[in-house]
Amino acid sequence: MSPKEIRKLIREGNFNRPTAGYCPGYAQANLVVLPKELAYDFLLFTQRNPKACPVLEVLDPGVRSTNFLAKDADIATDIPKYRVFEKGICTGEYNSVEAFWRADLVSFLIGCSFSFEEELIQAGIPIRHIEEDVNVPMYLTNIPCITAGAFSGNMVVSMRPIPYHQIPAAVNVTSGMPRVHGAPVHIGNPLAIGIEDINKPDFGDRVTIKPGEEPVFWPCGVTPQAVVMNSCPDFAITHAPGHMFITDIKNAALK
Amino acid sequence: MSPKEIRKLIREGNFNRPTAGYCPGYAQANLVVLPKELAYDFLLFTQRNPKACPVLEVLDPGVRSTNFLAKDADIATDIPKYRVFEKGICTGEYNSVEAFWRADLVSFLIGCSFSFEEELIQAGIPIRHIEEDVNVPMYLTNIPCITAGAFSGNMVVSMRPIPYHQIPAAVNVTSGMPRVHGAPVHIGNPLAIGIEDINKPDFGDRVTIKPGEEPVFWPCGVTPQAVVMNSCPDFAITHAPGHMFITDIKNAALK
Numbered sequence: 001m002s003p004k005e006i007r008k009l010i011r012e013g014n015f016n017r018p019t020a021g022y023c024p025g026y027a028q029a030n031l032v033v034l035p036k037e038l039a040y041d042f043l044l045f046t047q048r049n050p051k052a053c054p055v056l057e058v059l060d061p062g063v064r065s066t067n068f069l070a071k072d073a074d075i076a077t078d079i080p081k082y083r084v085f086e087k088g089i090c091t092g093e094y095n096s097v098e099a100f101w102r103a104d105l106v107s108f109l110i111g112c113s114f115s116f117e118e119e120l121i122q123a124g125i126p127i128r129h130i131e132e133d134v135n136v137p138m139y140l141t142n143i144p145c146i147t148a149g150a151f152s153g154n155m156v157v158s159m160r161p162i163p164y165h166q167i168p169a170a171v172n173v174t175s176g177m178p179r180v181h182g183a184p185v186h187i188g189n190p191l192a193i194g195i196e197d198i199n200k201p202d203f204g205d206r207v208t209i210k211p212g213e214e215p216v217f218w219p220c221g222v223t224p225q226a227v228v229m230n231s232c233p234d235f236a237i238t239h240a241p242g243h244m245f246i247t248d249i250k251n252a253a254l255k
Numbered sequence: 256m257s258p259k260e261i262r263k264l265i266r267e268g269n270f271n272r273p274t275a276g277y278c279p280g281y282a283q284a285n286l287v288v289l290p291k292e293l294a295y296d297f298l299l300f301t302q303r304n305p306k307a308c309p310v311l312e313v314l315d316p317g318v319r320s321t322n323f324l325a326k327d328a329d330i331a332t333d334i335p336k337y338r339v340f341e342k343g344i345c346t347g348e349y350n351s352v353e354a355f356w357r358a359d360l361v362s363f364l365i366g367c368s369f370s371f372e373e374e375l376i377q378a379g380i381p382i383r384h385i386e387e388d389v390n391v392p393m394y395l396t397n398i399p400c401i402t403a404g405a406f407s408g409n410m411v412v413s414m415r416p417i418p419y420h421q422i423p424a425a426v427n428v429t430s431g432m433p434r435v436h437g438a439p440v441h442i443g444n445p446l447a448i449g450i451e452d453i454n455k456p457d458f459g460d461r462v463t464i465k466p467g468e469e470p471v472f473w474p475c476g477v478t479p480q481a482v483v484m485n486s487c488p489d490f491a492i493t494h495a496p497g498h499m500f501i502t503d504i505k506n507a508a509l510k
Contacts, residue, residue: 149315
């Protein structure tokens with residue numbers, strides 16, 4: 001299926017699963033929707049923290065159609081599962097947020113590490129959570145983001161165990177893709193970034209770290225969501241974890 | 256002199272020349288200052304046009320000290336020459352803008368191609384305007400920027416003539432520095448991007464194009480200034496052309 005075909009299925013209510021593995025080669029994106037009055041602080045937060053929050057597109061207030069990432073897409077209906085938040089609390093999950101749409105809502109689409117995982121696999125680097133068919137493990141760290149207005153908090157990272165001899169290649173491959181989080185932020189000792197038990201991720205699932213492998217940590221697209229929720233905005237919409245916006249843009253075009 | 260020493264000289268009124276060639280190895284930055292009410296549209300403009308407008312740092316409203324680019328700096332006094340604009344018209348040039356400062360002013364510092372010229376020279380690529388000791392030639396093009404709210408307009412480019420066989424190296428060197436404009440936006444025929452006479456730049460000076468060379472065009476930091484002036488904001492401050500903010504950051508750190 002093409003991205004356009006799968007977005008149509010989603011829009012019509014005929015696809016409500018996680019999007020990992022669909023439309024290989026095409027970038028998927030995280031979504032954060034905020035009222036216009038918070039949009040400057042959030043955009044500034046992404047400018048100050050580009051590794052965790054690489055913005056791919058920002059829509060004008062009220063607008064639901066993307067220009068750059070996809071044609072004929074509707075950001076309020078083309079994601080399989082959304083979360084709605086009021087004052088920082090999730091008040092429900094929905095397959096469409098048309099009923100919640102307002103003229104003052106600004107949509108931010110943010111790069112996703114799914115894009116660089118394909119490149120890692122092509123470089124012969126194993127991706128453990130794909131091998132074990134689970135969600136990538138994600139952790140809250142003690143690495144502070146740079147505050148911007150209402151938004152502050154620590155970085156969330158994703159972890160992939162990499163064999164020692166392949167770590168340089170993993171760094172090189174991902175460094176070349178800054179629009180989808182770029183290079184790792186930390187390699188090795190989890191305690192050094194405030195992770196007490198590598199087997200108990202804060203989001204996603206644990207994966208096996210084999211002998212001869214180091215845990216490698218990348219900035220994660222959950223960071224902006226965690227930071228937004230931390231600031232308790234009156235109203236926000238995000239995608240549900242793993243249920244991403246599938247774009248018309250090839251991963252290779254984000255290098 | 257270190258960047259800190261030259262900023263002190265500037266602040267004390269003892270240095271009011273163009274900054275090109277000072278503090279080699281250190282990045283210099285363009286300045287745009289706007290009232291907070293226009294800051295979201297401008298920040299969004301830079302997000303949508305990152306090649307012409309690579310933002311290095313945005314200060315909080317009213318704040319004059321940088322965090323990332325320099326320590327102990329004052330953005331209202333540490334640039335040798337400023338321009339003040341009212342409703343899009345330049346009302347004067349000043350060596351300090353302390354007297355104009357307001358609590359609602361937001362300062363944007365934007366990457367400058369001075370940074371990649373050093374890398375080009377180190378790669379053995381001639382930089383004609385440096386050889387001829389003039390300002391780099393800059394041109395208005397027909398390449399539209401992506402509009403954001405109040406801000407729209409075409410891209411301004413800088414031009415350097417490069418020998419055919421060195422064009423690939425020039426592309427490679429600058430592609431690796433996206434925070435200071437990155438790769439060329441056009442190589443060859445000036446008419447294709449709306450430049451009718453390569454010997455009559457819209458800003459800066461003409462330079463010699465020798466046999467065996469092609470004009471190579473890079474997105475230029477004059478773009479955000481031109482676009483801001485085009486939209487006639489009630490009030491704005493910029494640096495005067497060639498009179499940049501000298502940072503504590505090494506060019507190599509912007510790769």
